[in-house]
Amino acid sequence: MRYTTIGDGDRSLRVSAICLGAMKLGSQVGEAESFAVLDRFVELGANFVDTANNYQFWVEGFDGGESEAVIGRWRAARGITDEVVVATKFGAQPRTSGAGLEDAEGLSADAVRAAVEGSRKRLGVDRLDLVYPHIEDRSVPLEETLGVLDGLVREGEVGLLGASNHRPWRLERARALSDARGWPRYEVAQHRYSYLQPRFDIPLPEAGHTHASSEHLDYVAQENRDGRPLALVVYTSLLYGAYTRADREAELSRPYDHPGTPARMAALREVAAATGATANQVVLSWLMGGETPIIPLVGVSAVAQVDEALAAVDLDLTAEQRELLDAAG
DSSP states (O other): OOEEEESSGGGOEEEESSEEEOTTBTTTBOHHHHHHHHHHHHHTTOOEEEOOTTTTTTSTTOOSOHHHHHHHHHHHHHTOOTTSEEEEEESOSBSSTTOOGGGBOOSOHHHHHHHHHHHHHHHTOSSEEEEEESSOOTTSOHHHHHHHHHHHHHTTSEEEEEEESOOHHHHHHHHHHHHHHTOOOOOEEEEEOOSSOOOTTSOOSSTTOOBOOHHHHHHHHHHHHTTOOOEEEEESTTGGGTTTOHHHHHTOOGGGOSTHHHHHHHHHHHHHHHHTOOHHHHHHHHHHTSSSOOEEEEEOSSHHHHHHHHHGGGOOOOHHHHHHHHHOO
């Protein structure tokens, strides 16, 4: 397993190069299989798990919090302490059962404190390792959200701070404001990103998803060059299985319906054939080895998917293979 460091100074964390997306655990994936997935992930040396307080309210029969709760029960059953880093997100949990993001809890000071307390209880921890506002809430001043997060860090309830689905200018404004006030800044950004690229003139169909643009990548790279650490974690890294399943490829949403998609798929298959790896593993290696450091978040629902994903850590693409992938499309 390879590891990387997120954050700066005494609050930094050493995490595995691939992050486990636990969205389906505890809901679509039952408790026994969820435990087996988490067990295998840790057995293979990985230690970075991602969840959110609203997973999966949109699935019939669930209201959110199921993923955090099953992780909490797994931690208790296995005696897990700080050897596994669990990141969670808040701000996008509907306040009313059956509602959607139009009724999200938001990022007011009261909402943030309540969300953090709820996540701590479900996960069974005194301090959350890493928290992200899940989506932007422009109805609340940045000062209010960042101020309450500063308080939670000082009180020991939260470790690192990140921001999910934030536009680059909002992320920069927040980091600059935190620096000016002497508050801890956002040190991790989370966005949707993968090898196939969508058209940016067509919105993604998934509510709340913000795809990383070239501007996001440039901003992250420059901040790190300037000695202002900012990690990038990317979700939907394997596009719901579209790289290895023809039925899922055919279901790719309209933003991916452009000439670059088949060109990139052809390049991906060529590199996969040359390396003997799966297309998923090539995508993960491509993400991890680029100019801008990226931690892929891989959503899994079975132990075999854990094995496939983590094997990508040992796949090193040649410069020629990377050039072929980059130039396609």
